[in-house]
Amino acid sequence: MPALPLEMVAPLLATGASTRMPNTEPARFKPGDVVIARNIHPINHTRLPRYVRGKRGTVRADNGTFSFNDTVAHGLGHQPQHVYSVRFSAQELWGPDASPLDSVYIDLFDRYLDPAP
Amino acid sequence: MNGVHDMGGLQGFGPIDREAQERVFALFFGGFAGGFYNIDMFRAEIERMPGHEYLRSSYYEHWLHAIEALLIQGGAVTHAELQARIAELQAAGRKEPH
Numbered sequence: 001m002p003a004l005p006l007e008m009v010a011p012l013l014a015t016g017a018s019t020r021m022p023n024t025e026p027a028r029f030k031p032g033d034v035v036i037a038r039n040i041h042p043i044n045h046t047r048l049p050r051y052v053r054g055k056r057g058t059v060r061a062d063n064g065t066f067s068f069n070d071t072v073a074h075g076l077g078h079q080p081q082h083v084y085s086v087r088f089s090a091q092e093l094w095g096p097d098a099s100p101l102d103s104v105y106i107d108l109f110d111r112y113l114d115p116a117p
Numbered sequence: 118m119n120g121v122h123d124m125g126g127l128q129g130f131g132p133i134d135r136e137a138q139e140r141v142f143a144l145f146f147g148g149f150a151g152g153f154y155n156i157d158m159f160r161a162e163i164e165r166m167p168g169h170e171y172l173r174s175s176y177y178e179h180w181l182h183a184i185e186a187l188l189i190q191g192g193a194v195t196h197a198e199l200q201a202r203i204a205e206l207q208a209a210g211r212k213e214p215h
Contacts, residue, residue, distance in 0.1 A: 003152035013146065043118050045161035050119060051126040073157035094126070 019067040021080040029084055033059045034116040045073035048112045056116055057088040068109060081110040121168040141177040144184050153191035159183050
């Protein structure tokens with residue numbers, strides 16, 4: 001990996017860096033779609049938390065296209081894809097004792113999701 | 118990977134230790150700007166910590182572990198050099214306690 005040019009260091013520290021990529025990939029989901037997070041157990045880095053695997057959620061927003069952390073972590077390229085904000089109800093994740101008013105929103109890559117049957 | 122880092126839903130852990138944040142953040146950025154790792158390589162390296170060490174160390178010690186490992190992998194420093202410097206600082210600390 002190349003070092004950052006000196007003139008880029010201060011702006012990056014001030015504003016952070018985005019991994020957003022050009023919007024070239026088709027979106028498999030749209031807001032309102034019901035999805036199931038895949039029950040997968042990759043041996044490499046992943047941004048899919050275990051507690052949502054196999055759980056049903058609703059796509060609330062399409063955030064756009066981003067570089068895929070799971071492959072970038074291992075030098076396997078950007079593999080750009082859509083990232084969605086997915087809402088899971090607290091009861092779906094934690095059972096009937098959880099508050100019916102609570103939910104968790106998680107940003108999830110396209111490849112983590114299947115359409116709910 | 119399924120490791121102890123994936124703690125969502127686990128209970129009984131205290132708040133994050135923020136003491137070492139500034140120093141470790143500065144170290145992180147040095148290695149990042151130097152081209153030795155990206156954020157995803159950094160996170161993956163933390164996740165490869167042995168589970169018992171991960172649970173025994175603080176949040177920013179996880180960062181330090183990954184920074185050291187990636188700087189060694191990238192050839193910026195050797196394990197022996199790192200150990201020698203730690204010993205040097207420990208000896209200096211014994212002479213001038215603060």
